[in-house]
Amino acid sequence: MxxxxxxxxxxxxxxxxxxxxxxxxxxxxxxxxxxxxxxxxxxxxxxxxxxxxxxxxxxxxxxxxxxxxxxxxxxxxxxxxxxAGADELVGELLVAAQLGLGTRQLPSALAALRRRFPRLEVTVFEEPNPAELERLGRRGVLDLVLVAAPCDEGAAEAHHLGDEEFVVVLGEGHRLLAADLVGLRELEGEPWVRFDRDSALDGVLRDVLRDHGLAPTTAARVSQAATAVRWAAHGLGVTLVPASAVPDGYEHLARPVFPVVSQPVVAAVRRGAGPAETALLELLRRETWHSAAAFAPAPGGPARSRVAPPSTTNPAPVV
Structure with a gap:
């Protein structure tokens, strides 16, 4: 053969x-x-x-x-x-990201990687379901994955890149746009633009609302973070997404929430990684990751406490 x-x-x-x-x-x-x-x-x-x-x-x-x-x-x-030589790197690199993670940082790092190694072929996709990422990882398909949960250290090397803070996105003219921060309990009674039921993003939203005693009314479900933001902007409902997932032109409709909702961003790199994975990992380390400190409240504003990322029922991806 x-x-x-x-x-x-x-x-x-x-x-x-x-x-x-x-x-x-x-x-x-x-x-x-x-x-x-x-x-x-x-x-x-x-x-x-x-x-x-x-x-x-x-x-x-x-x-x-x-x-x-x-x-x-x-x-x-x-x-x-x-x-691979000092000035040349060729071949194929397969990268995946949990939906909503690294929306701004990953393209920036990949652009820098391609400028340095123009003959390197890179395939990238977003996946909402952590179980599917795990399946692909177990097949040995993926070289590097951005995930929110720790990975199996026996199969992959985990590198904590930073923390991603979630923001609420409101419709044009929404009453809460007058505030710099939005308390989660202030969203009582709001309709929500949510995500596919088996997605990690919907798991975060579901657990956060449950932990704060909120029973969400689902206005719609979508499969992409950018779509949720756009639908929220048109007044269909509010949504909760990672800060970096807010598309350009919609930043004025996003507000940090308190208590803070954030999750770690982990690069899971397959063991025995080659020079392409190593180069991309180093570029990702140089990116700016949104954290609670980046959305500090104004003096005299309400106290904020970090909320640990909600757990999901799906196991962490293995690569």
Whole structure:
């Protein structure tokens, strides 16, 4: 078996056909078919089944493809490490962030990384569900993840980058915009723009409101922090998001809350990290992370106490 066969099989699984996989890989279709047939002969199993909608992995095929993906990612990392020099870094870097974390800091750090290493290919995505981040991490897919909860030290190295404070976003003309700080209990009776039920952001909101005796009325649920801010700005309801997740142009509608709601920002880096992960980690360390100190109340304002980040029912991601 070869890595090329692994890559061809993964492409067929992704595209659902040999023709589309060949186009993706920029190779001739017979070459892909030949490699897949040779792989199945060597393994003695059928990896794909033909259906009316295209080729789909069999049960055995799905199990094989999981391991093939790990092997291909490991090979890419090995190539990147071997070819990394003082002035050049090439290869692929896979980064994920828990929804709402590092919304401003991660793009800034990645832009600096790309300026330094223009041949480095970076794939980034946000994921609202910590359980899905854990699943991807256990498959060995991710190189670096931004999470709010500590990670499994046996599988990843955790680096505390800072603390992210949450702010409440209000609609234009809302009565509480006259205040510099908004007490959580002042939000009694407000409708809320919330997030998907299995997301970490909705877990924070749910636990904070419960801890302060508030029973929220849900006006809407969205899947992105920026969408929640925009909908709140139009008066659909109020929302609670990390400070850095407030898009440009909406800062005037955001207010810090008291008691303070904040959570740590942890970079979980896979063990045996290569030069790309190390470089990105150092750039993230240089970023400014929003903390309670950044939203200090005016003299004579109400006392504020830090609220520990609420726990969630999902385990911490493992990378």
């Amino acid at each position: 070869t890595l090329r066969q692994y890559e061809y099989a993964l492409a067929v699984a992704e595209q659902g056909s040999v023709t589309a996989a060949a186009e993706l890989l920029h190779v001739a279709q017979p070459s892909v078919s030949q490699q897949i047939r040779g792989l199945e002969r060597e393994l003695g199993v059928q990896l794909f089944a033909r259906t009316p909608t295209g080729l789909v992995p069999t049960v055995v095929g799905r199990a094989f493809l999981r391991e093939a993906e790990v092997a291909v990612n490991a090979a890419r990392r090995a190539r990147a490490t071997a070819r």
